[in-house]
Amino acid sequence: MPSWIQPPFQRKVDPAPGAADGIMVKGSRRHEMTLRLYRDDPLLLEFDARVEAVEGKGPHWRVILDRTAFYPEGGGQPADHGSLDAIPVIDVQEEGDRVLHFTTAPLTKGRTVRGQVNATRRRDFMQQHTGQHIISASFWKESSLVTQSVHMGENETTIDLGASEIAENLLERVTRRVDAVIAADMPMSAVEAAPEELPRFTLRKPPPVASVVRLVRIGDFDCVGCCGLHLSSTGPVRLALCTGWERIRGQVRTHWQIGDRAVAYLEERLRILGDLRKHLATRDKELAESVRRLQEGNTDLRGRVGLLERRLAEFLFRDMLAATETVAETKMVTRILDNEPLNVEKSLVKALLAADNCAFALVNHLPDRLSWTLGVPPGISMNFQEMKALHLDPLGIRGGGRPPLWQGSAPASIEAECLQKTLSNILKVTLK
Ligand SMILES: [Zn+2]
Incomplete structure (x- = not known):
């Protein structure tokens, strides 16, 4: 069991899981060609599965298993990486009811293999995804702003909002709310619901499909349709920092550092501040003023250097x-x-x-x-x-x-x- 599943990252049981709410949980998953283990257990990182088919040829083979804990790219969340019997899995995609594992070497059909999901990458994207839910819900609650699209990249997560402007103190209010939800360590849960059951839920956003949907809830704070993977509670998100926003194609794009990345981001900035403090021999609060004075001095020096260069050129000529x-x-x-x-x-x-x-x-x-x-x-x-x-x-x-x-x-x-x-x-x- 990876260390991050240990407390405080252990599973947190939702006090009111779907069935107790009287919600019919659909059994559609039983008919899938590949059983998706990650749906019921997003913390499962090791599993055994039978190889049902191997397609394609090198350098990338497509392996289909009877069951998998690998999350295929979807819902804005990148695919898991890892290995099958120590052979690297470099991408995972969904194709109809099958999950394709892209491997760098072939596997034998009919054999049982051990699958291992890269824990660091999984934790990172679960933090990104869970953090994104909290942030999107906070924008909705603070200013009725709807999340239009999300991109979880290797370096940052961006959230596009249906707005052309952002009110001056909104980012501050949203950040405060996000902080509070993380600090409260609210339980997260997922249930499947049929269209006729949806009115029972206070949904942030109506689901785009008219079939059974998977609803992801953050305590009583948020509920929205989503098929991605999330942490079992909000605490392990640790931190979400908005690093800026811009206008793109008539929308507002907000940039975020979430989870362990946000902590590393702050640590790096602390190191930079320390370096600056040393070089400028000043205290944190006076850094900006020191830099301003340096810039002023530089402008003055550039002027003097220019004058001296002109004089030197005249003399040499x-x-x-x-x-x-x-x-x-x-x-x-x-x-x-x-x-x-x-x-x-x-x-x-x-x-x-x-x-x-x-x-x-x-x-x-x-x-x-x-x-x-x-x-x-x-x-x-x-x-x-x-x-x-x-x-x-x-x-x-x-x-x-x-x-x-x-x-x-x-x-x-x-x-x-x-x-x-x-x-x-x-x-x-x-x-x-
Ligand atoms: Zn989600």
């Missing part, structure tokens, strides 16, 4: 123009920059392009590579592809462009001086 050589009546500038910021490099290129009758070759020595730029004045043409094939490709230097500018990068293994000399030679050949 003047310095370069003072040290040009002339090749065939064109000024030529070549320079190795020592890890200058991208903004400085850009400003320099812009200024050099605008300078009168100036060709240039720049190499910026960055920590992980060299970046290079070649520029020529208007009227000068360069066969870059030929130059590249001749001088750059052999060294593994990449780049491209079109007149009047070509740019690229070279691996850090190449000496900056070597690259500068190569680019300088390309310019000289071009200008002559």
Whole structure:
């Protein structure tokens, strides 16, 4: 028996099960090809069953058993995973009155096998499903909002409501109500009822089918038609946190962390808060103010850095123009920059392009590579592809462009001086 079935997660007997309420429990399940053990005992995780059929072929076989505790995907709840005689069951689907177990290896027809349902996954989705009932009922009770659809994902559960807006304090009121229902550890029960018996129940939502329906009740708090699996009481849901909401296709979608996930979600945020507290050397209550001050300071710093970068680019530009050589009546500038910021490099290129009758070759020595730029004045043409094939490709230097500018990068293994000399030679050949 898995540890989570032990108290406080043990079965809780509903003081008023269906029969005592005078509700006729239908026996339709007896005619099913696969007997669904999970309906009567959602806490059953190990069972023996006979293999009735094996269909398909690898990599995924479809195994049909005479009985199963595996819950097939349905009602918004994902399928159980687990194993049959240690062969992994990776999906379970319903097909008519049969339950198909998708396995990664075949099983022998007629054999008795031991089925094992993955307890962690089952517990998780039972928490999601039970939590969803409590949340949907709370939205209904607080604001008559009807749940339109539910998605229980691997990371979160979303509940879509028939509304285009959510009142400001509604989420708070719903959360308080959900907390109270979880804390009260209300018993949950399921009964089957025929259409003529439905008026006996206060249903949150009329069932969509006109046949026997399975009703799931949370004490006297909620009653609704559902075929999924639930915990035997609300306490083991532990916690439900609304992490946000958004408008999607004219509806409101609410996002939830439920059960053990919600506890893990809070624990992770506590760790993040601890880290922030350490880095900002402040108390929890002052974190937001500290971050605001940091942002303000950052904006101020960005402004100052921008100003300094512009000044540096102007200085470097003047310095370069003072040290040009002339090749065939064109000024030529070549320079190795020592890890200058991208903004400085850009400003320099812009200024050099605008300078009168100036060709240039720049190499910026960055920590992980060299970046290079070649520029020529208007009227000068360069066969870059030929130059590249001749001088750059052999060294593994990449780049491209079109007149009047070509740019690229070279691996850090190449000496900056070597690259500068190569680019300088390309310019000289071009200008002559
Ligand atoms: Zn349900």
